[in-house]
Amino acid sequence: MVSSKTAGDRIFNVVNTIILLILTFSCLYPIVYTLSLSLSSKEAVDGGKVVLWPIGFTLRSYKLIMQDDAFFHSVYVSVIRVVVGTTLNLFCMVLMSFPLSKTTQEYKPRNAIMWLLVFVMLFNGGTIPWYMTVRNYGLIDTIWALIFSGSISVFNIFLIVSFFRQIPQSLEEAAIVDGAGPWTVLFKVIIPISKPVLATVLLFVSVGYWNEYLQGLLFINSPANYPLQTYIKQIVVKISADISYTTEQLQELTKNSNQALDAAKVFISMVPMLIFYPFIQKYFVTGITLGAVKG
Amino acid sequence: MKEKKKGGRSGYNTLHYTLMIIPGLVWIVMFSIVPMVGIVMAFEDFSPSKGWFGSPWVGLENFEYLSRLKDVRKVLVNTLVIASGKMICNLIIPIVFAILLNEVKNMKFKKPVQTIVYLPHFISWVILANIISTMLGYRGVVNVIFGWFGYEPQVFLGNPSIFRGLLIGTDVWKEFGYGAVIYLAALSGIDPNLYEAAAIDGAGRFQLIRHITLPSLAPTIVLMATLSLGNILNGGFDQVFNLYNASVYSTGDIIDTWVYRIGLVKVQYSLASCAGLLKSVVSLIMISVSYLLAHQFANYSIF
Numbered sequence: 142m143v144s145s146k147t148a149g150d151r152i153f154n155v156v157n158t159i160i161l162l163i164l165t166f167s168c169l170y171p172i173v174y175t176l177s178l179s180l181s182s183k184e185a186v187d188g189g190k191v192v193l194w195p196i197g198f199t200l201r202s203y204k205l206i207m208q209d210d211a212f213f214h215s216v217y218v219s220v221i222r223v224v225v226g227t228t229l230n231l232f233c234m235v236l237m238s239f240p241l242s243k244t245t246q247e248y249k250p251r252n253a254i255m256w257l258l259v260f261v262m263l264f265n266g267g268t269i270p271w272y273m274t275v276r277n278y279g280l281i282d283t284i285w286a287l288i289f290s291g292s293i294s295v296f297n298i299f300l301i302v303s304f305f306r307q308i309p310q311s312l313e314e315a316a317i318v319d320g321a322g323p324w325t326v327l328f329k330v331i332i333p334i335s336k337p338v339l340a341t342v343l344l345f346v347s348v349g350y351w352n353e354y355l356q357g358l359l360f361i362n363s364p365a366n367y368p369l370q371t372y373i374k375q376i377v378v379k380i381s382a383d384i385s386y387t388t389e390q391l392q393e394l395t396k397n398s399n400q401a402l403d404a405a406k407v408f409i410s411m412v413p414m415l416i417f418y419p420f421i422q423k424y425f426v427t428g429i430t431l432g433a434v435k436g
Numbered sequence: 437m438k439e440k441k442k443g444g445r446s447g448y449n450t451l452h453y454t455l456m457i458i459p460g461l462v463w464i465v466m467f468s469i470v471p472m473v474g475i476v477m478a479f480e481d482f483s484p485s486k487g488w489f490g491s492p493w494v495g496l497e498n499f500e501y502l503s504r505l506k507d508v509r510k511v512l513v514n515t516l517v518i519a520s521g522k523m524i525c526n527l528i529i530p531i532v533f534a535i536l537l538n539e540v541k542n543m544k545f546k547k548p549v550q551t552i553v554y555l556p557h558f559i560s561w562v563i564l565a566n567i568i569s570t571m572l573g574y575r576g577v578v579n580v581i582f583g584w585f586g587y588e589p590q591v592f593l594g595n596p597s598i599f600r601g602l603l604i605g606t607d608v609w610k611e612f613g614y615g616a617v618i619y620l621a622a623l624s625g626i627d628p629n630l631y632e633a634a635a636i637d638g639a640g641r642f643q644l645i646r647h648i649t650l651p652s653l654a655p656t657i658v659l660m661a662t663l664s665l666g667n668i669l670n671g672g673f674d675q676v677f678n679l680y681n682a683s684v685y686s687t688g689d690i691i692d693t694w695v696y697r698i699g700l701v702k703v704q705y706s707l708a709s710c711a712g713l714l715k716s717v718v719s720l721i722m723i724s725v726s727y728l729l730a731h732q733f734a735n736y737s738i739f
Contacts, residue, residue, distance in 0.1 A: 189575035237460035240453035267712025270474025292467035323452040352560030
């Protein structure tokens with residue numbers, strides 16, 4: 142018995158749909174625009190003709206990238222970083238979360254470690270002491286600086302801990318009766334049923350590694366070994382360096398740069414996200430709502 | 437006897453639990469705790485060759501010097517204006533969006549919209565800033581469209597009077613979809629019978645939103661508002677660093693970007709550590725207060 146639709150209702154629906162369509166379009170447009178720029182001729186891009194679809198369609202930019210070893214090397218550095226970093230990070234986080242999901246009776250130092258983690262989450266030494274620390278460890282110019290310097294996200298640990306705590310005790314007790322020790326319980330009982338939260342954290346960590354650019358800028362001295370995001374940062378930096386430009390200078394710079402080629406590089410750096418995104422996006426919704434509504 | 441056996445097992449467990457803690461804890465100590473020791477730099481005339489424990493101690497001299505710098509005031513104002521602008525907009529717009537999306541009953545429309553608006557959250561500021569500066573650039577699409585209406589091309593990102601607006605606007609654009617997730621989760625928990633009962637009593641669309649949807653969201657809104665207080669000094673380093681340039685320092689330079697330039701470009705390590713420390717301390721206080729408030733009023737707990 143829901144009341145039949147009034148005229149006001151219908152107007153609301155139309156207006157609402159239009160607003161939502163505009164918002165959705167605004168989130169897609171920058172990606173479409175970048176793709177179109179990368180597929181347009183240099184003349185069309187420099188002349189400011191591209192608005193939505195490619196003008197003077199050409200694959201020239203992508204052919205140029207094929208010969209660009211520096212670009213591919215940065216992709217390679219990023220892939221290694223994501224794979225190694227995510228594996229190590231996830232391994233340490235899962236191991237650490239299991240004892241922390243116990244009560245203080247079961248594991249005495251639990252609360253002390255939790256408070257230490259809270260402190261680490263809320264306070265940091267600042268950029269400069271952190272930079273000096275990584276330098277003192279001698280990690281400059283190694284891929285380990287890109288993997289370790291960001292530390293482990295305490296937020297993610299808490300996410301896993303709160304998920305582990307919701308797992309019924311009886312499952313673990315049954316395994317213990319069968320003679321399982323802590324490692325067996327963790328790997329054979331807990332991990333297999335924690336896929337939703339592990340997938341979420343996997344997503345957060347790998348996206349974090351893929352998107353990070355500052356560590357490359359700070360810790361890698363030779364641009365040949367930059368990860369992809371730092372490489373992209375550096376192609377932009379030429380236009381936005383620490384000088385004030387006049388309009389004429391900017392025009393000149395625009396003429397000399399190859400915007401279509403840059404757009405192709407930017408688009409390629411978004412491709413992994415665009416490919417994996419539809420598969421993983423359902424997990425992170427589970428993950429963050431879990432993180433928020435617990436307690 | 438029984439107790440002894442139990443004690444033995446829990447001792448065995450404690451040992452293995454500790455083994456599990458160690459790798460992660462070592463990682464955190466090395467890259468989060470050790471840098472906190474480096475805070476001593478703020479009280480020294482630090483030079484890398486002498487190290488943290490060999491550089492001459494100068495007490496509060498760096499802080500005094502910092503307080504006399506004209507830049508500091510400007511940077512502080514910029515940070516506060518930009519951060520509070522983002523806090524307010526990032527609170528309100530996701531709520532409005534979630535309510536609008538909640539009014540859509542057609543799942544074939546709702547699902548794709550939801551999926552697409554989360555997307556910008558996962559793209560880095562390096563990439564987005566690159567795209568935004570292309571779009572707003574001299575030959576970019578915004579100038580092309582302005583050109584249709586007879587406007588001369590402009591350098592938007594070089595204009596100090598609109599830079600803060602651009603920062604807040606693009607940040608809201610990147611985060612509104614992701615920010616709405618939590619409200620959508622809260623909305624999906626509302627009992628549909630409530631709406632039906634109210635509709636039978638003759639409540640219209642806006643009355644339903646006003647009297648059912650908004651009150652149901654209130655606890656979540658209060659929680660998110662409180663938690664966002666901790667961001668008061670967070671201008672958003674990644675965004676500003678990738679979008680700004682020297683011509684907009686007057687309105688766009690924030691604490692974090694200033695610390696970066698003073699410390700890592702001009703290598704005044706001690707001065708930059710000093711500013712960084714002040715920011716960390718104030719943020720710690722703000723976040724602690726916000727958590728305490730959230731705990732008090734929204735029954736929120738961190739763990």
